[in-house]
Amino acid sequence: MRFLHTADWHIGKKLHGFDLAEDQQAAYEQIQAIALAEKVDAMIIAGDLYDRGIPNEKSVNQLDNMLIDLNLKQHLPVLAISGNHDSATRLRTGSPWFKATDYYLNTKLSQAFTPVEFDDTQVFLLPYFEPFEARRYFDDDSIKSAADAMQQIVAAMAAKFDPAKKHVLVAHFFAAGSEHVDSETQVMVGGLNAIPVTDLAPFDYVALGHLHGKDALHAERVRYSGSPLKFSVSEANQQKGVWIVDTDPFAVTFKPLTPIHDxxxxxxxxxxxxxxxxxxxxxxxxxxxxxxxxxxxxxxxxxxxxxxxxxxxxxxxxxxxxxxDTPTETVDPHLDPMELLDQFFEKQTETAMTEQQQKWAQAALTAANKED
Amino acid sequence: MRFLHTADWHIGKKLHGFDLAEDQQAAYEQIQAIALAEKVDAMIIAGDLYDRGIPNEKSVNQLDNMLIDLNLKQHLPVLAISGNHDSATRLRTGSPWFKATDYYLNTKLSQAFTPVEFDDTQVFLLPYFEPFEARRYFDDDSIKSAADAMQQIVAAMAAKFDPAKKHVLVAHFFAAGSEHVDSETQVMVGGLNAIPVTDLAPFDYVALGHLHGKDALHAERVRYSGSPLKFSVSEANQQKGVWIVDTDPFAVTFKPLTPIHDxxxxxxxxxxxxxxxxxxxxxxxxxxxxxxxxxxxxxxxxxxxxxxxxxxxxxxxxxxxxxxDTPTETVDPHLDPMELLDQFFEKQTETAMTEQQQKWAQAALTAANKED
Structure with a gap:
């Protein structure tokens, strides 16, 4: 099979206060065009579809439309997983219906062991997970780290291998030996949470998300696609793009993306x-x-x-x-603390505070002022 | 056709601080059992599936599972609309895929004019809308109120009527002449936003959501189902339940629900x-x-x-x-304002503030303190 490997779309992300929606839309359109031109059998999106767990309505609308376009209009199979920036729960709404049109969106560890079957390839979709989830899933308290978990996960997947086919893993984690940059620093990297690349050897290709540079890892068959856009000054020198991967015979080609604003x-x-x-x-x-x-x-x-x-x-x-280092957000100093909080709340959640929330906030502010 | 008419589930609602998830689950299970026992052709949910635009993850999970159960496990057609408590944008994620299994979820006014066709009945699903949306849709600045809009909406629907069939409208608004109670007071009621029942005459049945009492309106063929649970002390004397409606010949029966905690x-x-x-x-x-x-x-x-x-x-x-009148929320007076805000933010949004948000909040608090 031939697929396009992308990840870390981070829909809703702002760059130092600048809304990236237009830039992301332009990148999406290039990715879609590449997928169609290359006649891929599927598009793989390896996590972090959204930039945060509660994306705003504009972002929800934008990502929804991209996936409707890919899967329902272009009839392209989509294989996706939730990343650490996504809320797995929120992202999975509707996903049981998506399979009917070959849109596979895995958000639970338990889903990772049923591969998506293509003629010559099995694709295992492993969403971002925390070690405690693996501990619970395998009922094994000896799992302390993501690396511990991964050994059991890979073994459980290998038990499902069809020897007549190639095997692809889609995942979202920090692979040991990778380099990372500023825009990923919210993420715990290295140490116990890093997965040794050697543990991934059973797979013919591992399509990773998490790190934003395509060159973060130096392994022929374990790759980050990187993000479609530069999300930080530290990524200024990276070439962004997507991989086109053939599984049999194996071949991988990089397709660059051109930003509308570099x-x-x-x-x-x-x-x-x-x-x-x-x-x-x-x-x-x-x-x-x-x-x-x-x-x-x-x-x-x-x-x-x-x-x-x-x-x-x-x-x-x-x-x-x-x-x-950042454009100034303007705050009107004449507002009282309650109004400031009101504005802040609305800015962050897109909904006004309810009466009960206002009461609670007022009580908190009163208590806080007493301490002054 | 025969259908079950329910509305105003308000998943995620709290009653004076008490989590209603268990009560709502029990009510759902009774509704599902009634639908199966009555062998209905569809379940109609007339808006306000969620209690708020950004429901928490537990609520998302709960409603998702109810709809998966109804539509994918029980193979029951579901006809639903967004209400004023729902975020239409957030609710509609996945909806283009749902139709394949006869789950119709309308969240945009423009979708209301394509009825869902049953053998003997056409069902028009009109989501909650604001007058400005109707003004834009009909490109008509003379539409000032919901009632103005409704006249044109009904006319546009009537133009799609198949004379060989019965016609059902599913909607979420305040019908003139209805009575309302405390738990709906966030809603603008009456006046310009009320829809005269006489304007709904072209329909054989109007399945309404919005008001929480089944007896809010006294019209044989225009009914509120009411909420499945009592959401306010002012509803203490209401009998909650659902309607079973046959369109041809017309018949309507009330099926009561028994709460686990009254x-x-x-x-x-x-x-x-x-x-x-x-x-x-x-x-x-x-x-x-x-x-x-x-x-x-x-x-x-x-x-x-x-x-x-x-x-x-x-x-x-x-x-x-x-x-x-409400259980006390405890606030630790020893926290500094930033920590209080942190806790409040996390409580409301279920995510921690990012570094940038913290900076912004700190600036706001500093500015606020200067005014003291």
């Missing part, structure tokens, strides 16, 4: 960066980490730079302190 | 209510609104009553002030 580091003196003869040659709309080489004080430096480069995500002095 | 008002003197010879005759586990007839001070009255009746939802003096 993430780049721009280094120079303020006067040079703001000179028309320089910036007119630049993709001014890119997400830019600016490194100023000046030592002098520059009044209103951020505003002056933003007039030229609207998507500045970092501003640093190469020879001095950080000026600002 | 909602009741219990009135009497403290000494009487706490006397074993009285309370041993009581269903002590019911949700109770206690009305004390005493005038004297009773030390630790709430705790003393709770020792006998663990699910007290209101405590009032018939002859004096309210003592307490």
């Amino acid at each position: 993430v780049r580091v721009l280094k120079g003196a303020f006067a040079d960066l703001t000179a028309p003869e320089f910036y007119k040659e630049q993709a001014q709309d890119d997400y830019l980490a600016i490194r100023l080489t000046d030592k002098r004080v520059i009044p209103n430096v951020m505003q002056a730079l933003r007039d030229v480069y609207p998507r500045i995500i970092e501003l640093e002095r190469t020879d001095g302190p950080v000026v600002s | 909602v009741r008002v219990l009135k009497g003197a403290f000494a009487d209510l706490t006397a074993p010879e009285f309370y041993k005759e009581q269903a002590q586990d019911d949700y109770l609104a206690i009305r004390l007839t005493d005038k004297r001070v009773i030390p630790n009255v709430m705790q003393a009553l709770r020792d006998v009746y663990p699910r007290i939802i209101e405590l009032e003096r018939t002859d004096g002030p309210v003592v307490s």
Whole structure:
């Protein structure tokens, strides 16, 4: 079989306050076009479809439409798992119905041991899991780490192997020996949670998600696809894309994606960066980490730079302190704490506080003020 | 055709702080059993499946399992709409796949004009909508109210009528002339948002959700099913249940539901209510609104009553002030405001604040404190 391997879409992610929805949509459209052009038998999405457990409505709508397009409109089989950024429970709504059109979305460890069968290949979909889930599933208290769990998981999968077929694992974890970058730092990496690549040897290919760089691991048959977009300045030098994988005979090809706004580091003196003869040659709309080489004080430096480069995500002095690493969120200092909390709550949850929640918050604020 | 008409499940609802999940599960099981015993052709759920737009994971899991049971295990067609308590966007995830097994879940006004066809009946599923959505859909600025919108909606549906069949509307709104009670007060009722029952005359039956009492409206062919459970003390005297409706020839039968914990008002003197010879005759586990007839001070009255009746939802003096109408939420006054906010955020959203959110909250609290 031939499949497209992608992961870490992180729908809903913001980059230093900038909404990435358009960028993600453009990346999606390229991925879809590659899948169709390459006539793949399936698209594999190895976890972190959403950026967070409770995505906002816009993000829900966006991901829903992508999957409707892939599976119901293009009739492309989709093989997906939940990642650590997804809420497995929220993501799985509807999934029992999806199988009828060859959309397999696994969110529970117990689902991982029934492979999706293709003519020449079995695909095992292992969602992100915590060691306690494996402890419970195998009823084995000796499982202390993800690596311990993985040994039993691989053995249980191998017991289901059809020797006439190739075997693919789709998973979302940190493989020992991988390199990682800033945008993944929320994640516990290394140590007990790392899975030794050698333990994955029974598989002909392991399609991983979790780390955002396609080169995080150096193993021919165990690969991260990386994210479709750069989600951090530390990824500025990565080439983003997807893998096209043939299982028999084995072959793997990288297909690059072109962002509508790149993430780049721009280094120079303020006067040079703001000179028309320089910036007119630049993709001014890119997400830019600016490194100023000046030592002098520059009044209103951020505003002056933003007039030229609207998507500045970092501003640093190469020879001095950080000026600002993120666009300022504006807070109206004239609001009372309750109103601030109200706004904050609404911003985060997209719903207004109920009367009971307001009472509770008011009680909390009153208690807090007493301590002052 | 024969169908079961229910609505307003409000999965995730709490009753004065008490989790109703078990009660809702028991009600669901009775509804399912009635549907099977009555051999209905479909179950109609007329909106407010969830209690809020962002239900917690436990609630998501609970409703998912109910619908999997009904539609995939029992092979029962399900016809549902979103209500004002549901997030239409969140609820519709997966819905394009559901149709394959005769589970129709409409969440957009535009879907309301394609009826679900049964041998002898057309069922139109109209989700909860706001007047602005109708204004946009019909491209008609003269639509100011839900009633204005409804006239055009009914006309557009009537244009799709198959004269050889009966016509059923499923909707979620306030029908003019209905009575309403406390647990629906978040909802705007009456006035411009009320739909005159006379405008619904083209339909052979209108299966409504929104109001929680089956007797809210006095019309033979326009009915609320009411909620499966009592969600407020003001509903204490209602009989909860579902309608079994035959469209041709028309017939309607009420099937009562029996709660595992009833909602009741219990009135009497403290000494009487706490006397074993009285309370041993009581269903002590019911949700109770206690009305004390005493005038004297009773030390630790709430705790003393709770020792006998663990699910007290209101405590009032018939002859004096309210003592307490809800169990107290405990707030640790030794936490600093940031920790309080942290706890509050986690309690409400089920996720910890990200680093960026914490920064933002800290800035907001600092700004707020400056104003003190």
